Amino acid sequence: MLKEGDLAPEFDLPADGGKRLVLKAFRGGPVVLYFYPKDNTEGCTIEAKEFSDLAPKFARAGVTVIGISPDSPKSHDKFICKHELALLLASDEEKTVAEAYGVWVEKSMYGRKYMGVERATFAISPKGHIARIWRKVSPRGHAAEVLEWARGAGGETRKPKRAKN
Secondary structure, eight states, rough: OTTTTTTTOOOOEEEGGGOOOEEGGGSSOOOEEEESOOTSHHHHHHHHHHHHHHHHHHHHHOEEEEEEESSHHHHHHHHHHHHHHOOOOEOOOTOOHHHHTTTEEEEEEEEEEEEEEEEEEEEOOOBBBBBEEEEOOOTTTTHHHHHHHHHHHGGGEEEEOOOOO
């Protein structure tokens, strides 16, 4: 199980719009990875819309937000288009990244057990360490909570301000 301070597991995943997202490429700036179970489901749509609505504020704080689910890049493209999302969405169809982050877990619904993605968020520092973990989050209001943390107690995740000349 990952804990705060651990080096964040690297990944190279296909993403929306035919892109590839490589965690190392974001080194030098803070990253928020939020794992969600499925495109176009109620909770996942709420969470994605809230992160998307706050995207300009995350950008002003210097934070890159990436959503990760087992859905295909094509599904992500449709999800983004349908809900006019301003997000980067990575596709973890093999669930290797979800497993590395410990969010591919046994779940239960109506007495039936199955494997699925636990809704969780990881803040990653500019140096690539896990700065904060939110597990089993509620979709509504979570993006605002993450933004508040990034602006305030972000510690190492916050970019240092450059001196004015």
